[in-house]
Amino acid sequence: MKYDFETVMKRYGCGSFKWDEMRxxxxxEIDDIIPFSVADMEFAPxxxxxxxxxxxxxxAVLGYSSTTNEFKLTTCDWVERRHGYRPKxxxxxxxxxxxxxFFNAINAFTNEGDGVMLLTPVYYPMYIGxxxxxxxxxxxxLVRKGTRYEIDFDLFEEKxxxxxxxxxxxxxxxxxxxxxxxxxxxxxxxxICKENDVFVVSDEIHFDLMQKGFEHTMFLSLGEEYTKNAMxxxxxxxxxxxxxxxxxxxxxxxxENRNTFYKEQCTxxxxxxxxxxxxEACMIAYKNAEPWLDEVLxxxxxxxxxxxxxxxxxxxxxxxxxxxATYLLWMDWSGLGIxxxxxxxxxxxxxxxxxDEGYIFGEAGECFERWNLACPTWCIEDALDRMKEVYDKxxxx
Ligand SMILES: Cc1ncc(COP(=O)(O)O)c(C=O)c1O
Numbered sequence: 264m265k266y267d268f269e270t271v272m273k274r275y276g277c278g279s280f281k282w283d284e285m286r287x288x289x290x291x292e293i294d295d296i297i298p299f300s301v302a303d304m305e306f307a308p309x310x311x312x313x314x315x316x317x318x319x320x321x322x323a324v325l326g327y328s329s330t331t332n333e334f335k336l337t338t339c340d341w342v343e344r345r346h347g348y349r350p351k352x353x354x355x356x357x358x359x360x361x362x363x364x365f366f367n368a369i370n371a372f373t374n375e376g377d378g379v380m381l382l383t384p385v386y387y388p389m390y391i392g393x394x395x396x397x398x399x400x401x402x403x404x405l406v407r408k409g410t411r412y413e414i415d416f417d418l419f420e421e422k423x424x425x426x427x428x429x430x431x432x433x434x435x436x437x438x439x440x441x442x443x444x445x446x447x448x449x450x451x452x453x454x455i456c457k458e459n460d461v462f463v464v465s466d467e468i469h470f471d472l473m474q475k476g477f478e479h480t481m482f483l484s485l486g487e488e489y490t491k492n493a494m495x496x497x498x499x500x501x502x503x504x505x506x507x508x509x510x511x512x513x514x515x516x517x518x519e520n521r522n523t524f525y526k527e528q529c530t531x532x533x534x535x536x537x538x539x540x541x542x543e544a545c546m547i548a549y550k551n552a553e554p555w556l557d558e559v560l561x562x563x564x565x566x567x568x569x570x571x572x573x574x575x576x577x578x579x580x581x582x583x584x585x586x587x588a589t590y591l592l593w594m595d596w597s598g599l600g601i602x603x604x605x606x607x608x609x610x611x612x613x614x615x616x617x618x619d620e621g622y623i624f625g626e627a628g629e630c631f632e633r634w635n636l637a638c639p640t641w642c643i644e645d646a647l648d649r650m651k652e653v654y655d656k657x658x659x660x
Pocket of ligand 1: 434469498511
C-alpha cells in the first residue's frame with residue numbers, strides 16, 4: 264500500500280460527533296479504542312487533500328463562495344470516469360450535505376400530509392425528514408432472503424399507486440443493507456414511479472464505495488423517460504472522508520424541477536452555496552485522490568474478510584449480510600439469543616464495541632449491528648478479541 268491505513272488519529276475533544284458520543288457510555292478503557300458507529304473514516308487525512316488545501320489557503324481569500332464551472336466540470340468528469348455516465352453541468356446545485364438535500368426535496372416536491380416511500384430498514388434521517396416535515400411514511404419493507412435483501416415489487420407498486428404517495432427516497436447503494444440496486448431493479452422502480460407520478464430522490468452518497476464485482480448504476484442514467492421527475496444526490500464526503508466540509512451535489516435534469524428545488528433552498532437561506540474549502544477539497548480529491556480510494560476499498564474488503572473468518576470460527580450464530588458496497592457491514596446478531604437492548608449494553612459497556620444499533624434503522628433492524636469498517640485492520644482485530652472474551656462468558660452459560 265502506498266498510503267498509511269494504520270495510523271489512528273485520536274479525535275476526542277476535536278468536535279467529532281462519533282467519538283464524543285462514545286464517551287457517554289461506561290466502558291473503562293475507552294481511551295484505547297475507536298468507535299465503529301457513525302459513517303466517517305478513522306484514517307489519517309489523504310495527503311493530496313491536505314497538501315492541496317494548504318496550497319489553496321496560502322494564497323486564497325476566504326470570502327463568500329460560489330459554485331464555479333470548474334467545480335461542476337470536475338464533478339461531471341468524476342462521475343463519468345467512475346460510473347460511465349456523464350451528467351450535464353447545468354443540472355448541478357450544491358447543498359451543505361446530502362441530508363439537507365433530501366430535507367429540501369421533501370419540502371420542494373411534496374406537501375404536508377403527503378406520503379413518502381422508503382425501502383426499510385434504511386438510513387434513519389430519512390424517517391426524520393419525513394416526520395419533521397409532517398409527511399407520512401410509506402413503508403415498503405425489504406424482503407430478506409437469507410443474507411440478501413430484495414424488493415417486493417408487488418408491494419412497491421401497491422404503495423406507489425396510492426394517490427397520497429408523492430415521493431420515493433431511494434438509497435443506492437443501500438445503507439444499511441449494502442445492496443447495490445441493479446439496473447433491472449432500478450428500471451422496475453423507475454417505471455412504477457413514473458406510471459404513478461411519484462417523484463424519485465436518489466441518495467447515491469455511497470456510490471464510489473463499490474466492492475469488487477459490483478457496479479453502481481446512476482439513477483439518472485436510466486434515461487430521460489424516467490428522470491424527468493427525479494433527482495440524484497452525490498457527494499465526495501463518504502468517498503474521501505470529507506463529511507465535515509459539508510459539500511454535496513444535487514443533480515436535477517428537469518429545469519422546472521431544478522428551479523423549484525432552488526427556490527426551496529432560497530426559502531431557508533438567501534445564499535444557498537457550500538463553503539469555499541468544501542468546494543476546493545472536493546475538486547482536489549476528484550482530481551488527485553483516486554489512487555487512495557482504490558487502496559481504501561481494499562482495506563475495507565480485508566476488514567470484512569477478517570470479521571467473516573472470525574465469526575465463522577467463533578460466532579457462527581451471527582449472520583453477515585451480503586456486502587456489496589459502502590463501508591458499513593450489516594450483521595444479524597439475533598442468533599446469539601440476547602435481546603437488542605442487552606446486546607447494546609454488553610457491547611458498549613463490557614466489550615467496548617460501539618456500533619450503530621440496528622433498531623435505529625427501523626423495526627427490521629432489531630438485534631442487528633452495523634459495523635463501520637473504515638478503520639485500520641488492527642482496530643478490527645482488537646475489537647474481535649474483546650468481543651470473544653466478553654461473549655464467551657454469555658454464550659457458555
Ligand atoms: C445514505 C446516506 N445519506 C446521507 C448521509 C449523510 O450525508 P451528509 O453528511 O452529506 O448530510 C449518510 C451518512 O451516513 C448516508 O449513509
